[in-house]
Every structure is written in structure tokens, then in C-alpha cells.
Amino acid sequence: MLKRFCSLILCMALICALFSGCGYKSRDLKLEGEYTKDFAGSQLNVYNWGEYISDGSYDMMDVNREFERVTGIHVNYTTFESNETMYSQLKSGGVSYDIIIPSDYMIERLINEDMLEKIDVSKLHNYGYIYDNYKNLFYDKNNEYSVPYNVGMVGIIYNPTMIDEPKHSWKSLWDEKYRGMSLNFSNPRDGFMTAQMILGQDLNTTNKADWDAAANLLKKGKDVLQSYVMDEIYGKMETGEAAIGPYYAGDYLTMLENNEDLEFFYPEEGTNIFVDAVCVPKSVKHKSEAMLYIDFLLEPEVALHNAEYICYASPHRAVVENPEYTYYKNEILYPDPEDMPPVQYYHDIDPEIRAYYENLWIDLKLY
Amino acid sequence: MNKKSFGSRLVAAPYLVWASIFVIVPLVMMAYFAFTDSSGVFTLSNITQIGKYKKAFLVSILYAVAATAITLLISYPMAYFMTKMKVSSQRMVMIIVMLPMWMNFLIRTYSWISILANTGIINTFLKSIGLKPLHLINTPGAVILGMVYDFIPYMILPIYSVMSKIDNSLLEAAADLGSNAFSRLRRVIIPLSMPGVISGITMVFVPSVSTFYISQKLGGNKNWLIGDAIEYLFGAGPEYYNVASAISLILMILILLCLAVMSRFSGDEEGGVIV
Incomplete structure (x- = not known):
């Protein structure tokens, strides 16, 4: 009996040791937008590509966790592996999402099929950081439905x-x-x-x-x-x-x-x-929370961590022009205009x- | 059989509910999709356009037959010798057989890549002792090996469990009546273990013929098996559900046909444990 008890304790100690490495320390963020706690306790359903957000590994920011800390909104984060999977999920209507991050041509299709909710970008404090050449693109000519997230x-x-x-x-x-x-x-x-x-x-x-x-x-x-x-x-x-x-x-x-x-x-x-951009589907249940989330993604500090984690080119001025950014002036992500294919x-x-x-x-x- | 008591029906109820939701309903949906177009109108066009998948069907069945035959050749003697061991060793061997199943089969298949790859364990070893590297990955052989490796426990376990129940006195009686070892095997052990063999074959053949992951990772993803085609079509969007369902339906019918033919050849009337 004692032997069993001892081995049980040992097992539990081992499991604790395994998980103890996963502790995440939140950071002091210098935020530029305003994030009310008015929606604390609410939920936000985010549907994004796999490996497409800084998640706290490699000693970097856990973007969703930070958002939860700042706003008190709980983020339900799920991932997809292709635009088409995301599209059929959305089309089937079984689940409702508040934030999705599809690619350009898929945004075009979603707009044509009236599946996206309009976003008032003038309400986004940090929207000004997006470079003009990623605005007014073919899929969203008046910037009514999408906010660029990554370029590749x-x-x-x-x-x-x-x-x-x-x-x-x-x-x-x-x-x-x-x-x-x-x-x-x-x-x-x-x-x-x-x-x-x-x-x-x-x-x-x-x-x-x-x-x-x-x-x-x-x-x-x-x-x-x-x-x-x-x-x-x-x-x-x-x-x-x-x-x-x-x-x-x-x-x-x-x-x-x-x-x-x-x-x-x-x-x-x-x-x-291609441009992957943040959108809000018509089936949205938490629009105001979604707007806070989009603004949060555009925060220079958050965008920097995302850009470093994902390694794709950023459409965000404060990232691209930050000399501390790992890929600052990287000729592959940001080729000179004359080297541009x-x-x-x-x-x-x-x-x-x-x-x-x-x-x-x-x-x-x-x- | 007597009229079932209310109690026994109640006991069966959870599984019946489970089976009707997760087995019967999907089958009906599949049949419905197979015979309708994307707007829900009856059509046979899904079935008629399957002609171009002929080769994929054929190759899948060939691979599955090969994999099943190899697993059977390995498993049958293995199960036989297991029954001859001490009980404690039997348990040990059983754990060894089951051990790989504790890991997800996707991971196990993926790890075969690093064994068979041109820069993998086998070829690195061959090169280090000065031998010519072998081309192992992205070949039919690699795919069949993957199937054999992933599904072999499903062959060993049923054969072993049937064989271990064969009464030793039957073998003694056969020996007393003048049977030599070979004839005891042929006339006593093989016929009595047939139910295990049949269910083993079913449990290896069916997942092999419809597999998609193994062929993509170990076969180079250049030529699809039928399972790959189904997986691709379902991923390509809702407009492909109908064709994909039609292919799945035909595949099911082919599997049933293969199993029916097999149980006919096995010539054992009471062997139909699974089929």
C-alpha cells in the first residue's frame, strides 16, 4: 500500500515538473489604443491560420493571453489550414466566429457572397499604421471589410x-x-x-x-x-x-x-x-469585442511580436521601420523596389x- | 431467441443510440450525397464520372492485398508461437505488440519518413559503412511497409485470441490418431483458428484499402490512392462532397465484395465472425 502511494506521489511530481516549464509571464505593454474593461467576462471566437499568432513560445508575447489580461474578454482561439476549410466551416454555419483571417481572394469571395460584416476603420485607433499600398486593394476597394495582417x-x-x-x-x-x-x-x-x-x-x-x-x-x-x-x-x-x-x-x-x-x-x-487580412463574418456575435481585438493586433508592440513569430512581411509601418525588428530591411521580406519581381x-x-x-x-x- | 426483457433492451440502448447517430445517419447521408448534385437534385453523374478513378481503386486494392498478405504471413506464426510460451511471457509479448498502438498512428507513420528517407537512418548507416544508399522512400514498397507496420497488431491479436482457446486435448487426440506435426497444423490448428484469421484480414484490409495518410507521407504524394482522392475532394469544398461520397460508396461496396469473396474461399461456414 505504501509502495503504491509513493509511486503515485512520484508520478504526480513528474507531471507537475513537466508542466512547470510552461509558466507564462505577462508583460508590461505600452498600448496606444484604449481598451475598456466594459466587456470583461465576454467571449471572442477567433479563427485563424495555424502558427499564425505569437503564442508565448520562444519567450515571446502570448497575444491572446495579453488581450485577455487587458480587456477581460475570453478568447476562444481555433485554427484552420486552408482558406477553403475556413470557408466551408463558415458556410456550414455550425459555429459562429467573431474574427477570421482569410487571404485576399477568399475575402473577395466572402464579400461577394455577403458573408462579411463591415468594419469602420475610422474607429480603430491604430489603423493609420497600415501602409497605403496595402489599402484599397482589389478585394476590398474601400477598406470596408478588412484590415491587413500579413503579406507574403x-x-x-x-x-x-x-x-x-x-x-x-x-x-x-x-x-x-x-x-x-x-x-x-x-x-x-x-x-x-x-x-x-x-x-x-x-x-x-x-x-x-x-x-x-x-x-x-x-x-x-x-x-x-x-x-x-x-x-x-x-x-x-x-x-x-x-x-x-x-x-x-x-x-x-x-x-x-x-x-x-x-x-x-x-x-x-x-x-x-498575397495579403491575409482580419475580417469579421456576418455571423458575428461580439462585434465590439472584435473591434477591440483588431485594434489590439495593430498595436505596434503586438504587431512586432507577431511579425517576428510568423516571419511573414508586415504591412505595419511601426514594425517595418523599427530598427530593432529582427527582419528590419530584410531583403527577402522587403525587397528594394528594383529587386522586386x-x-x-x-x-x-x-x-x-x-x-x-x-x-x-x-x-x-x-x- | 426469447423475447428480450425490458432490462436487456435498456442495457443495449446506449450503443444503439450511438450506432444510429454515428453509423447509420452518416451512411444514409453518404448515400444521399452520392446520388444528388450540389443543389440536392437526384443524379447519377457522380457515379458515372468515377471511371477516371479506376486506376486509383485498382492500385489501392492491390496495395491492401499485399499488405494484408504480408501481415498474415508474419502474424500467424507469431500468434502460434505466442500460444506456446509461458503465460507470463505471453503477457510480455502482448504488451510489446500493443505498445506501438499507444502512440498516434500519424506520428508513427511520420517517423518512418526519417527511417526510410534518402538522408534517413538506414541510408546514413549504409553510407557510413561504404555501401550504396538504397532508394526506399516514395516507393510502393514504403507505402506497403507503412500499412503493415501500422495495422499488424490488428492481425496478431484476433488470431492469438482464437488460437489460445484451442483445446490442447484436441491436438493430443490428433497425435494419438497418428497425425504428424504438419497434418495437425493443417487439419486442426488452421481450421480452428480460421475465425481469427478472417477477422484479422478484415481489420487489416479495410483500413489499408482506404488509407490516405500513409500513401501521402511515404509514397511521395504523386499518385493518389483512392483514400487520398476522397480526402482531397472533401477538403476541396462543399461542391465536391457529392463526388467524394460516390467514391466512398463504391469503395465500401468493393470492400464488401472483396470480403465476401474471401469468406467464400476460406470455405468455413461458421467463420463469419465479422463479415
């Missing part, structure tokens, strides 16, 4: 210890020299983009022949590829399992922390640029064309 571009990562410097072109992913060592995207929109850029197409073409041509090009390249990947690319590039593959610039910086050999370039044909946004595509290219993508995988 796609480029090619390669490992110079495995291969010589490749041609700065998407064609490198098709190069026979890299047979079995190259990767490509496993989601259709980005996958097609790599071929569309080579063919010099408009990424949002409604001409079916263009999509056919891009699909044929992808088919030709399939045999050379090692695999189609999304986040597996981290492991594959970091360990040297693959030598070359396309991914988002910010994620390259994360990989660099684990393998400093890796190099990156923007292909000369041009690339995709030609960029194209994804737009929301007509459902018929979307069905058409999805079908081509399925054929590619079933080939």
Missing part, C-alpha cells in the same frame, strides 16, 4: 550544398538535373501558379485553354519531382532530403533557423503575392473555372 510572396528555396545555384526561374523545378530532388506545391492554386508563370499567363485567367496548357506542363514535370508537399517541405529542405522547392518567403526564414545553408530567390518570371494576386475565380482547374489537378494526381 512565393519564391524558390534551394540547398547550395547539394546543387549549384539554379537558374532564377520556375523552370528550375522542371530541370532534369534535379530529378528526385525537387518539390512542388500540393495545393492546386499554387501548383498551377508555378506553371502559369513559365507560360506567362494571367494567374486568374478564365480561358480554359490556358489552364489546359498549365496542366500539361505540370504533367511533364511530374516525373522529375520527388513529391508534392505543403508543410512537409520544412523537414525535407532542412535535412537535405530535397534540394529545391517553392514556398512562402517567410517560411524560408523559419527554415533558415534550422539549416543555415539554404538559399532563396524570387523567380524572374514573377510570382504570387513582377507580382500577381490571386483573385476569386468563377466557380466554373475553379471546377475546371480542380478537375485538371485531380487528373494530374491520378495520372
Whole structure:
């Protein structure tokens, strides 16, 4: 009996030891906006991409925890892994969210389908920090529905210890020299983009022949590829399992922390640029709390922590112009205008064309 | 059977409620989606466009058959020798068989990547002793290995539990009547362990044929198995639910057919524990 009791105590001590490392110390924040405690005890449902907010790891700020401390509002935070998953969740109406952070083309679709609530940006104390070139974009021409959160571009990562410097072109992913060592995207929109850029197409073409041509090009390249990947690319590039593959610039910086050999370039044909922005869906239940949250995300200190944690380019003036920012003047996230590749946004595509290219993508995988 | 008492019905009620909500309703929904278009109108077009997934169906079934055969070849002797061990060792071996199941199978599959990869454990070892590295990952072999590894406990456990119940006096009787070891195995042990084999085959074949994760991680994600196609379509948006349901429905029918054929060949009328 005593023996059992002792082992029970030991087990509990072990478990406590495991969790004791997780203590989070809140910070002294210099906040510029005003955050009332009027809504203390209320709830806020936030739906964001995975790994897309500073969460207190690496000794950084836990943004949601700080927001809870400042306002007394409880944040229910859930994540999605693609715009499409988020869209079907929202469409199914099973759950209600107060804050979502989709990408540009998805915002365009949500606005067209009347699924977003208007945001009065003049009520946001910190909205002025957003650069003008990320305002009035195609998906939200009058800045009525969204507040930019992150900006990203796609480029090619390669490992110079495995291969010589490749041609700065998407064609490198098709190069026979890299047979079995190259990767490509496993989601259709980005996958097609790599071929569309080579063919010099408009990424949002409604001409079916263009999509056919891009699909044929992808088919030709399939045999050379090692695999189609999304986040597996981290492991594959970091360990040297693959030598070359396309991914988002910010994620390259994360990989660099684990393998400093890796190099990156923007292909000369041009690339995709995207903006992820904070929106409020029509099904919102806590609008005022949501406005406080958006303002909080725009706080210079909060935005800085998010930008450092996520590693994507920030549309926030106080972050980009802060000399203490890790990626201050980083030439990959913030290329000089003359080094900037030609960029194209994804737009929301007509459902018929979307069905058409999805079908081509399925054929590619079933080939 | 006699009329069931109120009490026994009450005891069965929780599972019946569970089964109707989480088994029957989803099946009905799947059938409904399979025969309607996205606006809910009856159509056969989902079924007719399945032709292009023919190869994915075929390859999935082939892989699953191979994986099931390999698991059976490993598990049957394993289960047999387990029954011959001391009771305490049997328990030990049982724990070893079950141990991997304590971890999530996604993680176990993922860790095979670091074993089989070109820069993985096996190839690093081969290179360090001066041998040529092998191309292991992103091959059909890697996918089948993944299936065998993930599902082998589901084969060993039912065979073992049936075998351990075989009465030793039957074997003694067979020996007394002049059976040699081989004929005891063929005429006594195999027929009596058939129910375990059948349920083992079912429990390995069904998840293998519909798997999607293993093939993506260990097979390079270049050519889909049918499970990958279903997973992709469900993720592509609500407008693909109908086709995805149609494929799932056909897959279920094919699985039932495979199992029916198998239990016919096994020739054991009372062996249908699961099927």
C-alpha cells in the first residue's frame, strides 16, 4: 500500500515538473489604443491560420493571453489550414466566429457572397499604421471589410550544398538535373501558379485553354519531382532530403533557423503575392469585442511580436521601420523596389473555372 | 431467441443510440450525397464520372492485398508461437505488440519518413559503412511497409485470441490418431483458428484499402490512392462532397465484395465472425 502511494506521489511530481516549464509571464505593454474593461467576462471566437499568432513560445508575447489580461474578454482561439476549410466551416454555419483571417481572394469571395460584416476603420485607433499600398486593394476597394495582417510572396528555396545555384526561374523545378530532388506545391492554386508563370499567363485567367496548357506542363514535370508537399517541405529542405522547392518567403526564414545553408530567390518570371487580412463574418456575435481585438493586433508592440513569430512581411509601418525588428530591411521580406519581381494576386475565380482547374489537378494526381 | 426483457433492451440502448447517430445517419447521408448534385437534385453523374478513378481503386486494392498478405504471413506464426510460451511471457509479448498502438498512428507513420528517407537512418548507416544508399522512400514498397507496420497488431491479436482457446486435448487426440506435426497444423490448428484469421484480414484490409495518410507521407504524394482522392475532394469544398461520397460508396461496396469473396474461399461456414 505504501509502495503504491509513493509511486503515485512520484508520478504526480513528474507531471507537475513537466508542466512547470510552461509558466507564462505577462508583460508590461505600452498600448496606444484604449481598451475598456466594459466587456470583461465576454467571449471572442477567433479563427485563424495555424502558427499564425505569437503564442508565448520562444519567450515571446502570448497575444491572446495579453488581450485577455487587458480587456477581460475570453478568447476562444481555433485554427484552420486552408482558406477553403475556413470557408466551408463558415458556410456550414455550425459555429459562429467573431474574427477570421482569410487571404485576399477568399475575402473577395466572402464579400461577394455577403458573408462579411463591415468594419469602420475610422474607429480603430491604430489603423493609420497600415501602409497605403496595402489599402484599397482589389478585394476590398474601400477598406470596408478588412484590415491587413500579413503579406507574403512565393519564391524558390534551394540547398547550395547539394546543387549549384539554379537558374532564377520556375523552370528550375522542371530541370532534369534535379530529378528526385525537387518539390512542388500540393495545393492546386499554387501548383498551377508555378506553371502559369513559365507560360506567362494571367494567374486568374478564365480561358480554359490556358489552364489546359498549365496542366500539361505540370504533367511533364511530374516525373522529375520527388513529391508534392505543403508543410512537409520544412523537414525535407532542412535535412537535405530535397534540394529545391517553392514556398512562402517567410517560411524560408523559419527554415533558415534550422539549416543555415539554404538559399532563396524570387523567380524572374514573377510570382504570387498575397495579403491575409482580419475580417469579421456576418455571423458575428461580439462585434465590439472584435473591434477591440483588431485594434489590439495593430498595436505596434503586438504587431512586432507577431511579425517576428510568423516571419511573414508586415504591412505595419511601426514594425517595418523599427530598427530593432529582427527582419528590419530584410531583403527577402522587403525587397528594394528594383529587386522586386513582377507580382500577381490571386483573385476569386468563377466557380466554373475553379471546377475546371480542380478537375485538371485531380487528373494530374491520378495520372 | 426469447423475447428480450425490458432490462436487456435498456442495457443495449446506449450503443444503439450511438450506432444510429454515428453509423447509420452518416451512411444514409453518404448515400444521399452520392446520388444528388450540389443543389440536392437526384443524379447519377457522380457515379458515372468515377471511371477516371479506376486506376486509383485498382492500385489501392492491390496495395491492401499485399499488405494484408504480408501481415498474415508474419502474424500467424507469431500468434502460434505466442500460444506456446509461458503465460507470463505471453503477457510480455502482448504488451510489446500493443505498445506501438499507444502512440498516434500519424506520428508513427511520420517517423518512418526519417527511417526510410534518402538522408534517413538506414541510408546514413549504409553510407557510413561504404555501401550504396538504397532508394526506399516514395516507393510502393514504403507505402506497403507503412500499412503493415501500422495495422499488424490488428492481425496478431484476433488470431492469438482464437488460437489460445484451442483445446490442447484436441491436438493430443490428433497425435494419438497418428497425425504428424504438419497434418495437425493443417487439419486442426488452421481450421480452428480460421475465425481469427478472417477477422484479422478484415481489420487489416479495410483500413489499408482506404488509407490516405500513409500513401501521402511515404509514397511521395504523386499518385493518389483512392483514400487520398476522397480526402482531397472533401477538403476541396462543399461542391465536391457529392463526388467524394460516390467514391466512398463504391469503395465500401468493393470492400464488401472483396470480403465476401474471401469468406467464400476460406470455405468455413461458421467463420463469419465479422463479415
